[in-house]
Amino acid sequence: MNRVDRRRDHMSSLEELWQKESRFLEQLFDDHTPFACKDLMEFHDYVYYHCSSFIHNPSVGSQEPGKHLYEALTHYLNALLKEISTGMENILSDEELIVRYVEHWQLYRKACEDLDRGCRYLNQNWVKQEQLEGHKHIHHVYRLAMIRWKELVFSPIDRALVTAISLTLRQKPRESTRSLVYQALRSIVELYANDERQEVPVPTKLNNVFTEEVVGFYKSETLAEFQRIISSNIFSDFKHFLKYACLAMPEIQEGLQFKAVLKRHLALLLDKAIAKSLGGKDYIQAILGTRQSPLERAMRDHKPLVAVIDEVCTDAINRMDQKRNPIGLLITYSNELMTKKSREEITEELKRIVDVMEFLNDKDKFIQQYWRVLRTRQIKESSSWDGNESTMISLLSKRLGQNVTAELTDQLKDFENSKRVNDKFQNHLKINGIKLGFDFRLKYFCNRGRDENFKLILPSELENAVQEFAKFHTEKRCVIVFNHQISCGEIIWNAGQSTHILEVSTLQMSILLLFNEQESFTADELAERLGTNIETIKPVLAFWIHIKFLISSGSSVEVNSDFTNRKRRLNFNKTADAAKTRKIEEKDDEKLRHERKFNMDAAIMRIMKKHKILEKSQLFSLVIEELKKFFTPSIGFIKERVDALTKKEDLELCGPTTYKYVS
Template identity: 25%
Template structure:
């Protein structure tokens, strides 16, 4: 209990002198005069002598050995302690009687006040009363320390220290009769503030503090609770709040748009949060928020959600952010928004693809990927700015993107189209002849590509196409940057694991080994007297490079054959027991042409190995038949015809009617002209590209069958026995990171494994593993 400051002032002449300590009536009259002065005229003060006189009177009275009504000395002697106890109880009861009478007078006085005047009166009397209670408590300190403490220690109920007794009496006499009028005045004041008026909110704050102070624990008088505050203040306040906002929101919605209502609701919610800070008890914050959320949001949630699609269609980002903020306050308020958002993004993505995919066969990979990225970037920004980057909205975005990336108009031409086009776009970026963009910009674009890659279901298709294109870039030295290549592989490894990129990394290692090997071969050839070609060889591991053997026989030119034989001997000396297979279809070179009459200087033809063999034949004579060329080079028509066709188209050779085939005669064109001194004739044919795509897709199907079979065997080896349906489900779960397998394909693979006796059929649709 805080100690009251010393009361200073001038003693009144008519204050009675200290009474006989054994006379309770006179003692109480003496005490009452002092208590009256504290309660009613504290502002006039009390000198120290009077103050100590009252304190001493209480002490003497409580320690007196004579009790009124005890006649025999023997009784007094044997019951001395009980006598003092009775005296303490008497003075305690008289104090209660005094407080009751005083408070009843204040109840009558309060009846003449209403509204703010009543609040002012209540607060004034409360402040006066509680200050006086502290002084009286100090005067009765001896009673508190002895009689009150003893009674409380013995477990007596409804015994309190003097200060607490003041509060108990205030609650029992005055508060119980005026609290409804006081609370009514408070609610009127709050409603005026809600309607825009400026009020003196310190009055409400004082009322709140008084209600909190009256929360005494009936089971333990030393403790306080918030029960009085919650029942008499919080409950009616919340009820009034609910009614006010229910009525106001219904009227506002009827007269204004949903967007305007959201602004209004947001402002009201902010006001209530400020109201708690200004003058309400923090305990009300949670319940007040729930009440406001129910009246302002939950009761109108359907109306808000119906407006969400309109906001999406019109890109009203600020309003969507406001709607998100409001609906996030109520349970399950956002789930319908997430569903609508997902459907909207999916629809937007499909529309964007349809717009650019008039002809799926001629669709440029960059155009397609940019269309996907544009939608993702747009709505990812919306999730971040309007929906606070919430994980559930991000999941809805991911679901929508996964849908329109894998199942759109382009994918109808083939389920593997998205990963194929993405791989081709990556190839364009990483080739020297690609875009010529800056390194930082390239890195950013590769990161965006990985965004689309994340949504692709058939990641094995991307891997196949990407590895073929990477092999071509490495073999032909057309990579724009080793750092960019390494960065892309690192991104793929991070997304799919080591196994996914293992072969890609081995391809890089092979190129480095080949570089070191070529340096050694050059040193070796420098010691030879004979003239050697300026050649480079790449040694590619059969198991890591997605390259097919030549589809034709081939007799290379004598100069080339001699150099190849020289390198083969050098390689076998270093790596005995290894076999070299020549991939002539990937070989290329340069031929210097000095015969051109129309050119002032020599022209360099960049050609394939097959084209080189054809052109070098014209060193002997200017004309050759188709059959001669085929016979000398040993090329079949599938390889020879395209090579001749490009030479004819470039006008390096001439034939009657540009005919290619048996019976055709080819002549060297001495009138060939070119603005460039280096002419690239080693260009791929569309038919070759198409054939390569077909072969890649065929390889993908074969690899998938093997992957499914290995997954089934792995599962069954661990489980020993499984239901057929469980095996199918488990297989899908294990494989879906690479591609989404069809149930029919899994069943076919199970049948294959049954035929190969890896599995066996058991009873009740069970399958067993055969070791």
């Protein structure tokens, strides 16, 4: 078979493929039946084979099969549209012209959307290559279909249709007719947006063709349609609507009116969802259900509108009048996940927590509180799997940066170091045959000065262990300080016929061991024996007296030998009363304020050193942008720190609202 025969045979094969594809086009454009999933896949396969079946045959150019399909589609659409146009050219009634135009348009547009999806391979390969080679007359299938409609259907009747629209609106038509007019205008906007000549923007084209009254009608109806779709919670056609509405009306993205409608609707839905939430998991779902909703997916190509969703979520989570603390909810839920008994993969839930955390203004406060809960899990050995702990810190580091989460990373390293040191210490005891008489394990090795400590003379039983560990650790050339505020352990208490395991702090254990020496003590005697002040031991004694573990007789206290409890294990270490909790919170808040001042001053000086001279508004904007990964500062706080740096002569006010860097 010679070259000519081979080529003729290949073209015949392409014609056979086109006949199969034509049946699908008849389904779309003649029967007006949308593609089912199976139809779409089958049609896509035909298109793929049509474009690529002869790509390695020297008798056929690589682009020729795609060209054959593109031309065949063009001829098919031309024939279809000429028939539609012929039926519309002689219509004299304005209303009938609009009705028939919209009727044909809606069926045609829907069919073209399905056709474009089925021709995805043609669009992304053949069309793309043709455009790269500079063939500007080649377009994606949907745009091709719009161009053919404009030339063959719209252009022959454009003056008649424009006149019909203008006259119909002047007659104050009924609602159904107004709706048809609006659909006709939407069609024209879409045709303008897909026109081959794009030198003139769509809004200008509308203003050039239609009267101010018609353009005003289109804009008011677009706002009403926007509101209707938002309220309906059905967003299947919203993406298409927005694409062309925004091209004709930039104010949808740039103005305030549409955003206000969207914000009010979302804020109401989110408030209701948050009100129904029972805990951290529900709260996260309420936020992310709004942020990752079908509405957000429909608006994803329009960042200014998506930003409204972020704004609503940010406002909701940072509102001052909330009954529940969002940071507390997130921390509590993360702790629940980390302490589950089963060692399951919880990465997806941790990602959701981090997603919501990003809406917080006080991200540094979240990190601070997460650090405390993480350390508590490490001390109590309640974390189900260290892998989950590392995953969470990794997720936070990716979002906020390693400098923000450095303290969490150090905490994990310190705990791993604690395990190694404790293993070596246990090995040291075993090698040297040392018996401490009780289990001495180091759970947390580095304090980094985050917690207050108090003086405490340990009973001999505990002091021997401390001294032995100090001798062991001298080789490491590092000073060891035991923190009595957070150290804890277990002690066995025998009372008559019952035995209880008491979970106690180091201070509680020290008090109890003294009762092995004598039956009763006054509070002053206990404080003196332990080398601490009486205010330190008062809360412990008050709690034990309240639960009748201690008996108070006059100024003395003694252990109640008749104390009973059905539980064999009793947790006395949870007696961190409200006063102690408030003290910790106050210290955390004070430290946070100090860190924020430091970060604020550093940010201001970095920015001023770079720019030398800045207007106040510019400086404030740059500071907020730089610090948003830590926290969102108020304008008042920025002004306070700028004034402080000006007084220190690090900055100079060289105008009413201009600051200069002083080198």
